[in-house]
Amino acid sequence: MGESQHRLQSHFRDIIRAELAAGGVTTETHPMIHLFIENHAILLRDFVFSGVSLSRQFRVEEIERLTGDTTSMIRVDIWDQLKSHIETAEKQFQSQAGTLPKLLSAFEKPPGSWGSEK
Structure with missing residues (x-):
């Protein structure tokens, strides 16, 4: 996975984690929530890259490979499209x-489960 994809997935992971925490859903209350967060971060990342790919001859991954730059997206026109799709996904x-x-709620830690006693 290119650096651009990794950064975008991390960005969505942070947004999802923050939104869930605002609603009272954390790893303490929902021990398996990291799987949900990671899965949805991947879905949002793929949505963004697919949206850009639909309007371009080359996919973002191919552009990174062709330019030899997997650390960042340097083309401003592609970045503008990425930004628009990122905002839509968010x-x-x-x-x-x-x-x-x-x-x-089905993923909540049961009351009195191991680790909740002090």
């Missing part, structure tokens, strides 16, 4: 974030 996730705590 807004879409944030519009649904309020429903996540209820949907993720």
Whole structure:
């Protein structure tokens, strides 16, 4: 995976983690939530790169390989498209974030489970 993809996935991971924490969903309350976060970060990353790829002759990964620069996207026109798709993905996730705590209640740590006793 190129550095651009890794950075974008990390960006979405941080946003998802923050949105869930704002709704009271953390790794302490939902021990397996990291799997949900990682999966959705990958989905959002793929949404962004697919959106850019649909409007370009080359995919972002191919551009990185052709330019020999996997550390950053240096073409401004591609960055503008990435930024637009990133903002769309963030807004879409944030519009649904309020429903996540209820949907993720099945993943809560049971009361009195190991590690909750002090």
